[in-house]
Amino acid sequence: MAAYDLYGFKGVAVLEAKSKVEERLSFSFEERESFYQGGRYYKFGGGESESFVLKGNIDPFDGEPVEQKFPDFPILLYVDVTLRSEEIKSLLGADFYLLRHELFD
Template identity: 55%
Template sequence: MIAYDLYGAKSLSLVLAREHIEEILGISLDERNSSYQGGSYYMFGSNDSENFILKVNLDPFDDEPVELNFPEYPVLLYINATVRSSDIEGSIKKGACFKLLRHEVF
Protein backbone atom coordinates (compact mmCIF):
# COMPACT_ATOMS: atom_id res chain seq x y z
CA MET A 1 0.00 0.00 0.00
CA ILE A 2 1.15 3.51 -0.78
CA ALA A 3 0.91 6.04 2.04
CA TYR A 4 0.92 9.81 2.26
CA ASP A 5 1.90 11.06 5.71
CA LEU A 6 2.05 14.52 7.23
CA TYR A 7 4.16 15.34 10.26
CA GLY A 8 4.40 18.60 12.16
CA ALA A 9 6.99 20.15 14.45
CA LYS A 10 6.18 22.82 17.01
CA SER A 11 9.57 23.70 18.44
CA LEU A 12 11.99 23.62 15.50
CA SER A 13 12.91 26.18 12.88
CA LEU A 14 12.93 24.99 9.28
CA VAL A 15 16.74 24.76 9.29
CA LEU A 16 16.88 22.79 12.56
CA ALA A 17 14.07 20.53 11.32
CA ARG A 18 16.13 19.80 8.21
CA GLU A 19 19.16 18.83 10.29
CA HIS A 20 17.00 16.65 12.53
CA ILE A 21 15.30 14.79 9.67
CA GLU A 22 18.58 14.27 7.81
CA GLU A 23 20.14 12.80 10.93
CA ILE A 24 17.33 10.46 11.98
CA LEU A 25 16.49 9.24 8.47
CA GLY A 26 20.01 9.25 7.03
CA ILE A 27 19.06 11.33 4.00
CA SER A 28 20.12 14.63 2.47
CA LEU A 29 17.40 17.18 1.81
CA ASP A 30 18.03 19.56 -1.09
CA GLU A 31 17.19 23.22 -0.62
CA ARG A 32 14.75 24.54 -3.18
CA ASN A 33 12.67 27.64 -3.72
CA SER A 34 9.13 27.85 -5.02
CA SER A 35 6.31 30.30 -4.49
CA TYR A 36 3.96 27.30 -4.60
CA GLN A 37 5.76 25.79 -1.58
CA GLY A 38 5.94 29.11 0.26
CA GLY A 39 9.50 30.13 -0.60
CA SER A 40 12.47 28.12 0.63
CA TYR A 41 11.79 24.47 1.34
CA TYR A 42 13.66 21.16 1.36
CA MET A 43 13.05 18.03 -0.68
CA PHE A 44 14.33 14.49 -0.93
CA GLY A 45 13.36 12.23 -3.83
CA SER A 46 11.48 13.09 -7.00
CA ASN A 47 7.92 13.98 -7.91
CA ASP A 48 7.32 10.65 -9.65
CA SER A 49 8.29 8.45 -6.68
CA GLU A 50 8.61 8.55 -2.90
CA ASN A 51 9.53 12.05 -1.80
CA PHE A 52 9.80 14.14 1.33
CA ILE A 53 8.96 17.84 1.46
CA LEU A 54 9.89 19.93 4.48
CA LYS A 55 8.43 23.43 4.57
CA VAL A 56 6.87 26.11 6.72
CA ASN A 57 3.15 26.00 7.42
CA LEU A 58 2.42 29.40 5.92
CA ASP A 59 0.81 30.22 2.61
CA PRO A 60 2.62 33.32 1.30
CA PHE A 61 -0.36 34.42 -0.76
CA ASP A 62 -2.97 34.69 1.98
CA ASP A 63 -0.80 34.58 5.13
CA GLU A 64 -2.81 31.61 6.42
CA PRO A 65 -1.49 28.19 7.45
CA VAL A 66 -1.11 25.76 4.54
CA GLU A 67 -2.61 23.09 6.77
CA LEU A 68 -5.59 24.88 8.31
CA ASN A 69 -6.30 21.95 10.66
CA PHE A 70 -2.82 22.23 12.19
CA PRO A 71 -1.99 25.94 12.62
CA GLU A 72 0.00 25.23 15.79
CA TYR A 73 2.70 23.40 13.78
CA PRO A 74 4.96 25.95 12.06
CA VAL A 75 7.02 23.29 10.27
CA LEU A 76 5.53 20.50 8.13
CA LEU A 77 7.05 17.32 6.75
CA TYR A 78 5.17 15.60 3.93
CA ILE A 79 6.15 12.04 3.13
CA ASN A 80 4.54 11.20 -0.18
CA ALA A 81 4.04 7.93 -2.06
CA THR A 82 5.89 5.74 0.41
CA VAL A 83 5.58 2.01 0.96
CA ARG A 84 7.60 2.21 4.18
CA SER A 85 5.37 4.47 6.23
CA SER A 86 5.59 2.46 9.45
CA ASP A 87 9.41 2.22 9.29
CA ILE A 88 9.70 5.97 8.73
CA GLU A 89 7.22 6.67 11.54
CA GLY A 90 9.27 4.53 13.91
CA SER A 91 12.42 6.49 13.12
CA ILE A 92 10.70 9.85 13.41
CA LYS A 93 9.09 8.93 16.74
CA LYS A 94 12.53 8.21 18.22
CA GLY A 95 13.51 11.81 17.57
CA ALA A 96 10.38 13.07 19.38
CA CYS A 97 10.40 16.43 17.55
CA PHE A 98 7.73 15.61 14.97
CA LYS A 99 4.19 14.36 15.45
CA LEU A 100 2.22 12.36 12.90
CA LEU A 101 -0.72 14.58 11.94
CA ARG A 102 -2.26 12.67 9.04
CA HIS A 103 -1.86 9.20 7.50
CA GLU A 104 -3.62 8.37 4.25
CA VAL A 105 -3.34 5.09 2.37
CA PHE A 106 -4.26 4.55 -1.26
Template identity: 55%
Template structure:
Protein backbone atom coordinates in the same frame (compact mmCIF):
# COMPACT_ATOMS: atom_id res chain seq x y z
CA UNK B 1 1.78 -3.12 -1.21
CA UNK B 2 0.11 -0.12 0.42
CA UNK B 3 1.27 3.28 -0.75
CA UNK B 4 0.67 6.06 1.74
CA UNK B 5 0.89 9.82 1.91
CA UNK B 6 1.86 11.00 5.39
CA UNK B 7 1.94 14.44 6.93
CA UNK B 8 4.13 15.18 9.93
CA UNK B 9 4.42 18.37 11.93
CA UNK B 10 6.84 19.94 14.39
CA UNK B 11 5.88 22.71 16.79
CA UNK B 12 9.12 23.87 18.34
CA UNK B 13 11.57 23.73 15.43
CA UNK B 14 12.75 26.28 12.90
CA UNK B 15 12.87 25.06 9.30
CA UNK B 16 16.66 24.70 9.20
CA UNK B 17 16.76 22.86 12.54
CA UNK B 18 14.02 20.54 11.32
CA UNK B 19 16.03 19.83 8.15
CA UNK B 20 19.14 18.97 10.18
CA UNK B 21 17.13 16.66 12.46
CA UNK B 22 15.46 14.81 9.59
CA UNK B 23 18.72 14.44 7.67
CA UNK B 24 20.35 13.02 10.80
CA UNK B 25 17.71 10.32 11.35
CA UNK B 26 17.32 9.43 7.67
CA UNK B 27 21.04 9.65 6.92
CA UNK B 28 20.15 11.43 3.68
CA UNK B 29 20.65 15.02 2.51
CA UNK B 30 17.78 17.24 1.42
CA UNK B 31 18.06 19.60 -1.53
CA UNK B 32 17.22 23.26 -0.93
CA UNK B 33 14.67 24.72 -3.30
CA UNK B 34 12.81 27.99 -3.63
CA UNK B 35 9.25 28.29 -4.85
CA UNK B 36 6.60 30.90 -4.29
CA UNK B 37 3.99 28.14 -4.43
CA UNK B 38 5.74 26.31 -1.55
CA UNK B 39 6.10 29.52 0.48
CA UNK B 40 9.72 30.32 -0.35
CA UNK B 41 12.64 28.16 0.76
CA UNK B 42 11.76 24.49 1.25
CA UNK B 43 13.65 21.22 1.16
CA UNK B 44 13.13 18.09 -0.94
CA UNK B 45 14.44 14.55 -0.94
CA UNK B 46 13.61 12.13 -3.75
CA UNK B 47 11.08 12.89 -6.43
CA UNK B 48 8.91 11.77 -9.27
CA UNK B 49 6.53 8.90 -8.69
CA UNK B 50 8.82 7.32 -6.08
CA UNK B 51 8.85 8.02 -2.35
CA UNK B 52 9.75 11.64 -1.73
CA UNK B 53 9.88 14.11 1.14
CA UNK B 54 8.94 17.79 1.22
CA UNK B 55 9.91 19.87 4.26
CA UNK B 56 8.46 23.37 4.51
CA UNK B 57 6.97 26.01 6.76
CA UNK B 58 3.26 25.88 7.51
CA UNK B 59 2.66 29.29 5.93
CA UNK B 60 0.43 29.90 2.93
CA UNK B 61 2.22 32.35 0.60
CA UNK B 62 -1.07 33.75 -0.66
CA UNK B 63 -2.75 34.78 2.61
CA UNK B 64 -0.10 34.26 5.31
CA UNK B 65 -2.27 31.75 7.16
CA UNK B 66 -1.47 28.11 7.78
CA UNK B 67 -1.19 25.82 4.75
CA UNK B 68 -2.63 23.03 6.87
CA UNK B 69 -5.54 24.73 8.61
CA UNK B 70 -6.26 21.72 10.83
CA UNK B 71 -2.71 21.89 12.20
CA UNK B 72 -2.06 25.60 12.71
CA UNK B 73 0.01 24.97 15.85
CA UNK B 74 2.68 23.17 13.82
CA UNK B 75 5.24 25.56 12.35
CA UNK B 76 7.08 23.03 10.17
CA UNK B 77 5.49 20.39 7.95
CA UNK B 78 7.03 17.25 6.49
CA UNK B 79 5.16 15.52 3.69
CA UNK B 80 6.22 11.96 2.94
CA UNK B 81 4.62 10.99 -0.35
CA UNK B 82 4.25 7.62 -2.06
CA UNK B 83 5.81 5.61 0.76
CA UNK B 84 5.36 1.94 1.52
CA UNK B 85 7.09 2.21 4.90
CA UNK B 86 4.83 4.49 6.94
CA UNK B 87 5.12 2.55 10.20
CA UNK B 88 8.91 2.49 10.16
CA UNK B 89 9.11 6.16 9.20
CA UNK B 90 6.75 7.17 12.01
CA UNK B 91 9.20 5.82 14.58
CA UNK B 92 12.13 7.51 12.82
CA UNK B 93 10.36 10.88 12.56
CA UNK B 94 9.60 10.87 16.29
CA UNK B 95 13.37 10.90 16.85
CA UNK B 96 13.55 14.06 14.72
CA UNK B 97 10.86 15.85 16.75
CA UNK B 98 7.95 15.25 14.38
CA UNK B 99 4.45 13.96 15.07
CA UNK B 100 2.29 12.09 12.54
CA UNK B 101 -0.66 14.33 11.75
CA UNK B 102 -2.27 12.57 8.80
CA UNK B 103 -2.00 9.17 7.14
CA UNK B 104 -3.76 8.66 3.81
CA UNK B 105 -3.85 5.71 1.46
CA UNK B 106 -5.06 6.15 -2.11
Protein backbone atom coordinates in the same frame (compact mmCIF):
# COMPACT_ATOMS: atom_id res chain seq x y z
CA MET C 1 -0.47 0.39 -0.77
CA ALA C 2 1.40 3.66 -0.78
CA ALA C 3 0.95 6.05 2.11
CA TYR C 4 0.89 9.82 2.11
CA ASP C 5 1.82 11.10 5.55
CA LEU C 6 1.99 14.57 7.02
CA TYR C 7 4.10 15.33 10.07
CA GLY C 8 4.21 18.50 12.11
CA PHE C 9 7.23 19.88 13.95
CA LYS C 10 6.68 22.35 16.78
CA GLY C 11 10.12 23.95 16.67
CA VAL C 12 10.24 27.30 14.92
CA ALA C 13 13.44 26.76 12.93
CA VAL C 14 13.09 24.87 9.67
CA LEU C 15 16.86 24.25 9.66
CA GLU C 16 16.57 22.43 13.00
CA ALA C 17 13.85 20.18 11.58
CA LYS C 18 15.91 19.68 8.40
CA SER C 19 18.95 18.52 10.39
CA LYS C 20 16.88 16.12 12.47
CA VAL C 21 15.18 14.54 9.44
CA GLU C 22 18.45 14.19 7.53
CA GLU C 23 20.20 12.60 10.50
CA ARG C 24 17.39 10.21 11.36
CA LEU C 25 16.55 9.14 7.79
CA SER C 26 20.12 9.21 6.42
CA PHE C 27 19.66 11.46 3.41
CA SER C 28 20.29 15.08 2.42
CA PHE C 29 17.56 17.45 1.35
CA GLU C 30 17.95 19.65 -1.71
CA GLU C 31 17.18 23.30 -1.00
CA ARG C 32 14.65 24.82 -3.37
CA GLU C 33 12.82 28.10 -3.78
CA SER C 34 9.20 28.47 -4.84
CA PHE C 35 6.65 31.16 -4.18
CA TYR C 36 3.96 28.48 -4.34
CA GLN C 37 5.70 26.54 -1.54
CA GLY C 38 6.09 29.68 0.58
CA GLY C 39 9.69 30.52 -0.32
CA ARG C 40 12.56 28.29 0.70
CA TYR C 41 11.72 24.62 1.17
CA TYR C 42 13.56 21.30 1.13
CA LYS C 43 12.94 18.24 -1.03
CA PHE C 44 14.29 14.73 -1.30
CA GLY C 45 13.18 12.13 -3.86
CA GLY C 46 10.27 12.50 -6.18
CA GLY C 47 8.72 11.36 -9.41
CA GLU C 48 6.84 8.12 -8.94
CA SER C 49 8.87 7.12 -5.87
CA GLU C 50 8.98 8.07 -2.21
CA SER C 51 9.54 11.79 -1.64
CA PHE C 52 9.87 14.21 1.25
CA VAL C 53 9.07 17.93 1.39
CA LEU C 54 9.92 20.06 4.42
CA LYS C 55 8.49 23.57 4.60
CA GLY C 56 6.87 26.21 6.75
CA ASN C 57 3.15 26.11 7.44
CA ILE C 58 2.43 29.55 5.95
CA ASP C 59 0.45 30.14 2.78
CA PRO C 60 2.27 32.88 0.79
CA PHE C 61 -0.97 34.16 -0.70
CA ASP C 62 -2.94 34.90 2.47
CA GLY C 63 -0.51 34.41 5.37
CA GLU C 64 -2.73 31.69 6.85
CA PRO C 65 -1.49 28.17 7.68
CA VAL C 66 -1.20 25.91 4.64
CA GLU C 67 -2.62 23.10 6.75
CA GLN C 68 -5.43 24.97 8.48
CA LYS C 69 -6.36 21.99 10.65
CA PHE C 70 -2.88 22.15 12.20
CA PRO C 71 -2.04 25.81 12.90
CA ASP C 72 0.02 24.89 15.99
CA PHE C 73 2.72 23.26 13.84
CA PRO C 74 4.93 25.89 12.14
CA ILE C 75 6.97 23.27 10.24
CA LEU C 76 5.49 20.54 8.00
CA LEU C 77 7.04 17.37 6.62
CA TYR C 78 5.19 15.68 3.76
CA VAL C 79 6.11 12.05 3.07
CA ASP C 80 4.57 10.93 -0.21
CA VAL C 81 4.35 7.53 -1.93
CA THR C 82 5.98 5.65 0.93
CA LEU C 83 5.74 1.94 1.58
CA ARG C 84 7.49 2.27 4.94
CA SER C 85 5.23 4.59 6.88
CA GLU C 86 5.68 2.84 10.24
CA GLU C 87 9.47 2.70 9.86
CA ILE C 88 9.67 6.43 9.07
CA LYS C 89 7.42 7.28 12.01
CA SER C 90 9.68 5.28 14.32
CA LEU C 91 12.87 6.84 12.94
CA LEU C 92 11.56 10.40 13.20
CA GLY C 93 10.74 9.95 16.88
CA ALA C 94 8.72 12.10 19.25
CA ASP C 95 9.82 15.46 17.79
CA PHE C 96 7.60 14.88 14.77
CA TYR C 97 3.85 14.42 15.18
CA LEU C 98 1.94 12.34 12.64
CA LEU C 99 -0.92 14.62 11.64
CA ARG C 100 -2.37 12.72 8.70
CA HIS C 101 -1.97 9.22 7.26
CA GLU C 102 -3.69 8.38 3.98
CA LEU C 103 -3.43 5.15 1.96
CA PHE C 104 -3.83 4.90 -1.82
CA ASP C 105 -3.69 1.97 -4.24
